[in-house]
Amino acid sequence: MAIGVSANKLEMVQRAKAAADELGIDPEIVFRSVEMAYEKAARAQYGAEQDVRALIDRATGEVDMKRVVTVVEEVENQSAEMTLADAKKLDPDAEIGTEFIDGLPPVDFSRVATQSGKQIILQNLREAKREREFEEFQDRVGEILNGIVRRVEYGNVIVDLGRAEGIIRRNDGIPRENFQLGDRARAYIYDVRRETRGPQIGLSRAHPDFMAALFAQEVPEVYDGIIEIPAVARDAGSRAKIAVISKDSSIDPVGACVGMRGSRVQAVVSELAGEKIDIIPWNPDAATFIVNALQPAEVAKVVLDEDEKRIEVVVPDDQLSLAIGRRGQNVRLASQLTGWSIDIVTETDESERRQREFAERTELFMTALDVDEVVAQLLVTEGFESIEEIAFVEMEELADIEGFDEDTAVELQSRAREHLEKIAAELDAKRKELGVEDGLAALDGVTGELAVAFGTAEEPVKSLEDLAGLTPDDLRGWFESRDGERVRAPGILDAFNLSADEAEDLIVRARVAAGWISEEDYALARADEEAVEELMGAGEMADDADAETAAAVSVATDAEKE
Secondary structure, three states: OHHHHHHHHHHHHHHHHHHHHHHOOOHHHHHHHHHHHHHHHHHHHHOOOOOEEEEEOOOOOOEEEEEEEEEOOOOOOOOOEEOHHHHHHHOOOOOOOOEEEEEOOOOOOOHHHHHHHHHHHHHHHHHHHHHHHHHHHHOOOOOEEEEEEEEEEOOEEEEEOOOOEEEEOHHHOOOOOOOOOOOEEEEEEEEEEOOOOOOEEEEEOOOHHHHHHHHHHHOHHHHOOOEEEEEEEEEOOOEEEEEEEEOOOOOOHHHHHHOHHHHHHHHHHHHOOOOEEEEEEOOOOHHHHHHHHOOOOOOOEEEEEOOOOEEEEEEOHHHHHHHHOHHHHHHHHHHHHHOOEEEEEEHHHHHHHHHHHHHHHHHHHHHHHOOOHHHHHHHHHOOOOOHHHHHHOOHHHHHOOOOOOHHHHHHHHHHHHHHHHHHHHHHHHHHHHHOOOHHHHOOOOOOHHHHHHHHOOOOOOOOHHHHHOOOHHHHHOEEEEEOOEEEEEOOOOHHHOOOHHHHHHHHHHHHHHOOOOOHHHHHHHHHHHHHHHHHHHHHHHHHHHHHHHHHHHHHHHHHHHO
């Protein structure tokens, strides 16, 4: 009988280790789960309040059952705790924290206890398996994994990854790509979340980084870090643009990614169901990079607005459709790749617009300065765009214009200032008529046009307190949802194109002037903003330095080739 019991215990040890191997978890977790089952069965037999502990010998499987009573300052559980005074009667050397241990006879497992113990073990093993899966796959975010399709549910593909299952949701798959049960699937891990029913492993075949990871597998130079992929933009299953740059001037990044007779890029295209891929050479100069990104369209010229990170691209008339692409795909992908908003115009449209602007400015200068058409056109040709520029520009800039002299410059500035004063007086009269208070009109940053706009708003802003109580969105406008559509609500100063910082600064100045906050608070806030901008500027300078270095290397390389 004794031999039989020993054999059963050894078998239990072997099964515990086998279960740990199968689930890929620490055997200690299995043994501890069995110990917890013994402890629960013992408490059911000897009392739920008892502190019962079980210890299984990891080699023989022998179970040692003990009941523990701990010495505490204040007894809350009579069955598992005792006071120091009572402990001293049993052991003069006892102190707080001392444990008195009594051995217990083997537990008699009833049918209910057996079932309960089984549930404890299974629950602990499930939780350990889920935790192991989470930790394993959490460290693998950003990798490509191969799996077997186990089922397809409502367009979502469940993939067996070996030790866990991942899901390719409908939006993360390539359109028109259908997986069947048993198909092999390659996908990119982009998210791993811990959830009650186990880790949710998010897989994607449409993610831009999936393409970058595929190139890393197919192109040794990318895998080794010699060629970098700074940006990827995709319309999954249709077309993609990928930017590449080489750290080694002797290696052509585009050629390396294309491969001999297109073998490398073709391998990626095949994996992505025929998706067309444009490989773009990255360039530190934004304009050059954007021109590259718009390939295969030809670009005549570009005009950058770095503050708004917006660029106007002028293309020949016959290149317009190519630059925009089918349903705007080419320009949309180029915008995603570069991070710039891109406006495409034809040379004809740009020429007509320039002529129109030239005529409008000429008319403005003729009317405001009371000069003839020739003088007005000279001013426009020299780049003057407004009366304010003429009024406050350095005198030498006007006098140096061909055909002008110092007397002409003085007269022009005098007329420009008279015109501005006249407009200002008219705006001030209009402002007073609308009831906008002098305090608001005198606030730093509030021009006559702004004051009139405050007075003519749907809900007029007439005092410093009115302005102080607004938010930047009230001035700039905001987006809201109406009948399921995203609609823009105009702001009070919508026509003035204020930035978020400008709008906020205007409101804060009003709060200071109205006495809502102190000058010191405002100065501290400005100092904090400037400190942050300084730090950001330092980072940008470092980036610019890196970019300049890369550009210098490129130029030197080109010179060597020539």
